[in-house]
Amino acid sequence: MVLTATLKDGHEFEPMELEALMIQALVWSLGAALIESSRLRFDAYLKYLACMSAIQDETVEPKVGELPSWKTLYDFTYDVDRRVWVPWAKLVPEYVHDPQRKFYDILVPTVETFRATWLLQLMMNIKRPVVLVGETGTSKTATILDFLRGIDEETHLLLTMNFSSRTTSLDVQRNLEANVEKRTKDTYGPPSNKRLIIFIDDLNMPQQPGGGDALQITYGKGRGVLTTTQKKEGEEEKNYAPHAHLSSPCQWTRFPAAEGMCLCSVPTSRFVSLFSVFNMTFPDSSSLMKIYTSILSGHLSPFPPEISHLTEEITNVTMMLYA
């Protein structure tokens, strides 16, 4: 999927270029759901298998046929036009402070958010549903909301659902039905010429392991069927919702707050297997510094220099206190 999405239409690739794209695709497919410590091992093994010259100099961009050794492949992207590996850190745009913007709407671009946005866009281009997982506070919600703000409303319809422990399958069904039109007897779809993007935040929340009601959503890819079922312990599984055939322009995007390694237990591994799963890792210390100093310096800019110059010190001290 990632390889398909990164191959540019009409571009003739040499075998070495294809190999670079294949390596990148392996990182963001086989290695995409890994946690940080496993990423290091995966990166080392991939480089070992690739048998390419290792570039240790941080100032040199590894060319096609070479790989960077001073950082992992997760920290680089392959630039098809320039035929070099470029560190994500070099591509992250500058943060521009907008005093009118509400604090909770601010997203300071970091390597993690910029990379996740790139992945979301790639998958969106090929209509591939996505799940972002990761520990709490890894900017999953913030990144995706920022990404969705950039979506063209003329051609897309956006449905956002925030799941909670009280969400029932009927709620989901009603929400969906309010956003799709009946096409034929049992086929539904978004208004014509529009693509429906469904974003479900905290999809794992309704799940209550060990009994009680369990919300289960099944997205049958082949048939394009979406069913929601609700089951009580000891009872036979009932389909409370009629089978709704969603026409193809439907994209799922969601990210549960997964804990540690149990990335595939929410809500069922069969469900998750229908998505591309990307683990968002916690911002490293330079990204954290960037987030806090960017927001604080924007906020303090109208103040006299003796105060506004304290931005870095205040951030450092706060980070040290927190640590």
Ligand SMILES: Nc1ncnc2c1ncn2[C@@H]1O[C@H](COP(=O)(O)OP(=O)(O)OP(=O)(O)O)[C@@H](O)[C@H]1O
């Ligand atoms: N790059 C960033 N720039 C500015 N604020 C950020 C950034 N990343 C995260 N935040 C802020 O940190 C807080 C936590 O982020 P967010 O809610 O996106 O985490 P999450 O991964 O969705 O967590 P959870 O798994 O608990 O849902 C939010 O208030 C968010 O606005």
Ligand SMILES: [Mg+2]
């Ligand atoms: Mg969240």
